[in-house]
């Protein structure tokens with residue numbers, strides 16, 4: 425096989441350098457891009473970019489260049505600067521190749537059939553904290569499926585901080601960290617009752633909704649109180665494939681989420697679509713919470729159609745096809761992507777035994793950046 429990291433020929437064009445590789449691929453590297461990415465553009469200790477693009481003009485060009493088996497060398501027309509580029513780095517960052525690749529989602533969508541047993545997504549606490557390979561496997565699963573259970577964790581209050589600290593920073597909210605999921609008199613949230621909770625994502629009235637949620641089960645001896653979970657991305661994808669017009673109603677229109685519970689001197693209001701997509705039209709967020717829904721104020725011409733789309737979507741989010749149900753055990757930590765996975769619980773009988781969970785939030789950024797670090801991602 426011809427070496428993709430070996431150069432056959434270089435040709436100087438008006439605005440870029442054309443590089444012919446031995447595997448017959450041809451790259452184009454624009455002068456400004458090359459100068460901007462000279463290895464000296466980055467501080468050796470901070471690893472931050474220190475080169476300022478304003479220190480050169482748009483007329484900058486190579487006045488001398490050559491290549492070897494390992495590098496391309498350039499003498500620039502400005503500031504008497506010389507650059508040496510590693511061939512492997514150049515080829516790996518060829519933006520013709522990068523842009524020719526089609527988008528592939530990092531997520532594995534699931535329904536009840538796919539996760540027939542939650543044990544397939546369950547990881548042992550001690551193994552996670554003592555074995556980096558298991559830690560990586562757990563984080564990968566959490567990122568891909570959006571849901572895992574960590575079992576056999578300690579059951580002391582606040583002890584789940586340890587596993588969050590392994591990943592990164594936790595996200596603080598007005599519920600404080602950890603927040604207590606226990607039935608209390610005069611509750612300020614439905615979670616603090618013994619009532620059933622329909623499937624929802626938390627805190628939809630924040631502009632930036634917390635990424636992952638970790639629910640640490642300290643005790644669960646009450647009758648009832650099973651947990652439910654649904655992959656909101658899988659349901660949204662099903663909706664996109666089968667009810668495209670309704671899907672677009674949910675991506676193109678804002679609903680109102682609000683919180684004005686009696687304990688706060690804040691009134692939180694946020695308008696957002698229920699489903700958000702990225703530039704590749706892939707689903708990147710599902711935000712839905714019955715208790716936090718404000719009053720719809722969308723265009724009257726589409727109000728009825730919107731309600732039809734919203735109710736059908738909401739129905740699917742509770743369907744037997746998509747929803748899984750399981751009972752958390754003492755020492756379980758139920759971890760899920762709060763901007764993707766809806767969670768809920770069945771009602772429980774507070775007179776039959778104690779039920780106490782402690783909750784934490786941690787951003788997607790923390791999970792992704794730890795994964796990048798562990799797999800030594802190239803960038």
Ligand SMILES: [Fe+2]
Pocket residue numbers: 615624625626767
């Ligand atoms: Fe919740």
